[in-house]
Amino acid sequence: MTPVELALDTQLVLVLAGVVAAIAAPPRLRSLLAGVLSALLGLAGVLTGAWALAGRHGVVELPTALSLGPVTLDPTPLGGFFMVVAGAVGAVAAVFAIGYASGPAASRTSWVALAVFLGAMQLVPAAGDLVSFLLMWELMALASTVLVLTEHAGRAEVRTAALWYAAMTHLSFVLVLLGFTVLAHAGGGIDWASMSRVDPTSRTAAVAFLLLVAGFATKAGVVPVHVWLPRAHPAAPSHVSAVMSAAMVKMGVYGVLLVSIRLMPGGPAWWGAVVVGLGAVSAVYGILQASVASDLKRLLGYSTTENIGLIFLALGTALILRAHQVSAAGDAALLACLLLVASHAAFKATLFLGAGSVLHATGERDLDRMGGLVSRLPVTATAFGIGALGAAALPVTAGFVAEWTLLQAVIHGGRPHDRMVAVTMPIAVSVVALTAGLALVTFVKAYGIAFLARARSDGAAQAHEASPSMRAAMLIAACVVLILGLVPGALAQAAARAVGLPAGSAVTQVGFTHLGARLEPLAVLVLVGVMVTAVALIAKAAARKVPRREVELAWGGGGVRASARMQYTATSYAEPLTRVFDDALRPERDVVVTHAGESRYLVERVQFHQHVVDLVEDRMYRPMLTLVERLGVAGRRLQNGSIHRYLAYSFFALVVVLVVVAL
């Protein structure tokens, strides 16, 4: 038995153990036991993935009752990369859940679903053939739906969210199934090897590619099939949101990579253009919505759409450049895609766990009611701050390294070899730049409003720091963001191995000799660090001479008192952007002015209400849903409960069939 096989078996055992522990353990110990087992499950996934990345092989076959043959697990390096990502996120989230889960989230169902969800998710990239892939995929979808439904009893919006999620996730499944069916039919088999015999330039391949990309994009939360994402994330418990956002959506990315890199490499350039198009729209739309959102988890959900957009943009760029033989930049873009996957997993897990801790401490998801948490939740504030730095792609975090790589790939790909390259690259640079700019606003807003200034509600004023397991989980995740940002070489090497590129040598840097570009984040840290030390020393010396003096109010905007309600809120912070992008966001505004008495000039009260709706949902899905509803109402006429009518239908159908046969 090879190490990979052992680790795969361990995962299966751990899933079972987790399920048993969740069911059998007494309520007091349930969270601890099931949580620890789930965390171990995640670690086993990381280990399996790491071995697969290192080139070890191992096949595990599970007999099933299905007629389709055994479930085969056979991780490749590419799959291994995603296993590491999924396993790591799962482990951290499980540790967090030990302290976080309470009420319905600590129930038997919830813990069982979590163990199954984590197991299925990290086995999706290990699947060795189509049936196993689809089985794991569906298992992951079902378990996550159960998890989204966790708090259905208390909150009505959870039920709507779960409905949306279930519908979209099954749409995704159907599209993926159709796509693979086309591919399997053309290739003459349901294992990956026969599918990869399909000629990528054929029309069948094109149909399969489009279906598969549509299906995987739905799972990944790409615009316009992202609608489940901003709903499901606020609805699910925070550790589940973290796993869904940081790891599960990446399975969609894995799917596209599987199709375009492993099964059908060398596809035509328009494949890349499709992926770039989806990515660019998602990136800009996602971050625009995130920048004006004030529900913290909704904000993070939209930011996931943005990041998936960037990942798709990188992947599409790689496909286009490879199709045009711009290999150096193409390889860099592919590497950027994987770096973005890993860095997003790290910082988004940190951010969602941080949001969970804030929710736990204050009972608030609404940024407009937070404030001043930096002194009351120091650990959460630190972790969330590091995560936000990563999401804003600032040094020295993983997000910065990934975005740097993407930009390098894009600007070096832009030679006018071909019109598609010449058009795509400048647009890609603009999209990445605009996205980066808006991400900065979004996360300055999220951090600044939630953690700085003064509390805007009682919940925020009486917040308390999280339990040890939650703190540990957040800090581990935050450290990963920093480590991946400081010594990105190891990750870059792993990513290169995953897609079969030559790996760089140094651990401390990411570099492309062909492009004449390299980045050593440690050097950036040293430079900034030297400056900070110098300035801080001067400040300290000055502070000894003239110390800081605490006053009740320094200037207070000229007023004699400054109430916490006078502060800027998240909504007002985003107001300039809402105005600038008015045409793209179309917020619903409502101003009600109550006049005092008779006078038109004396105002007693002004009420301002603003609601930003998701335009895609409003303009695309609502009409569709209305149509379906109308069809349903019309369909009701067909059945009135009369048994004769149903018999008549059968009779009519029989006659039609006979007539057709007779013809």
Added chain:
Amino acid sequence: MSETTYTQLLQLSAGLLLLCAVLIVWRRSLGAHIRLLAVQGWALAGLVAVLGLHEHSAELLWVSVLVATLKGVVLPAVLARATASDRTRAREETPLINTTAALLAVSFLTMLAYLVSRPVLALGSTAAVAAVPVGMAMALFGFLVLSTRRHAVSQLIGFLLLDNGIATVAFLTAGGVPLVVELGVSLDVLLVVLILRVLTSRIRTEYGDADLDDMTELRD
């Protein structure tokens, strides 16, 4: 004139043409539009002169003088008189799409111009051919201005921008237009502008406005 100087001068005048075109879309004051058109006229004349010097063609130099007089002096003067008589509405107040959207449209139109002129670019790799997309883009910007501005004088400006674009493409690809043809075209343009100018002022004296939206009522 050496080859590099020629290339650089050509690029510089092409760049100036394009810059003026972008600024015409950007700015909203009619006075600025007219000044920019004048600069563009001079840049076009410069382009023709550079081409003429490069090909040692006296005829092209005469065309350049003609272009400078007509597009750099006469047409702007005519337009300036059209706006001078109407101090109150010297700005394009409410174009159909806002400036930001128009500017973004401009960047996409430039891309489009670049794409559609690929077949032309494939014909040769001379500096003159490489600048063809600039003319193409100017023509497209002209159309954009024509279709999104309300003020009648803005319409004229869009039309002239379109004409400048076509002229640029013609000069760059044909390597020179015969003097007679250029003369004919120029006189046509002048005539059109004069007629439109007369019409505009008549309409304004009749209706007191030169907003195209109000003119839709004229068909009845």
Added chain:
Amino acid sequence: MNGSVGVNVSAATFATSQVLVLVVLSPLLIGLMRTVRARLEGRVGGGVLQPWRDLRKLLLKEPLQAQGRSWWAMAGPVLLVSSSLALCALTPLLGTVTFPSLPDDLFVVVSILLLGSVALALVGLDAGTAFGGMGSSRHMMISALVEPTVLLSVYALSIPVGSSVLSRIVEARLDDPASVLSPVSLLALLALTIAVVAETGRLPVDNPATHLELTMVHEAMVLESSGRDLAWLEVGSWLRLGVLLGLVSTLLVPWGVATDLTAAGMLVAVLALVAKLAVAATALATVEVALAKVRLFRVPELMAGSFVLAFLAVTASYLVVQG
């Protein structure tokens, strides 16, 4: 090995001298701009040295800390100055010799710049007053809209060179001065200038001399800071202005920048930088006198315009490479 040590030493020398020169010059630059403006408006003005005097006064005053403010009120200003100093060290204003492990890659430079912006914005938010949040929100909006222009315009400049390292771009311009006058370069520099004006909060985007509620951006963020904190915030912003003005003028007029470390070269480089900055500052101040601040919601128009210019520069650069 010796070679790399030599490179590191000269890179360190250039970095240190750039920091020193800019620390000395930036307040003088502000003083010069204020004086030019005052003279053009018929006032006497405080003199070129006034910012230095203000700075000394502020550094020796005690900072007031309002109750409920976090440690960020103290750390933010320090981070802003540090990011500005790191920028001074990185950008090739005096010499194009860079650390082998830390090339002055455009994206690194921009990210350090943004680090400073974020520090400033958080200081504004931490104040917990309406003004601080307002300034911070406007400041971040402008930063977000500026970013596409900055990246695209330097992208345009980098295409002929094939590298996003600023030093390589400056070196290429020194080798081939004619390339400065190409349409690509002029369009890109015009776009970059607009972006720099917006990012450093000069007219017509922000009026550095105003304290009018409805219009202020930068001043609103620093209202609640005092003493040392305010000194750091001011110095940080001045340094940013100095570096970015220096960068634009170096890209436009690359002469004087040293490509290797010699005493004479350094002297020439310093003198050239002083001259360039003085001219740039005077020009900027003169233009500012004639400009009115645009409404905040017209700023996106300005940014869209500069974005289009940068975009045209990129497109045009393809045309040139084509030939």
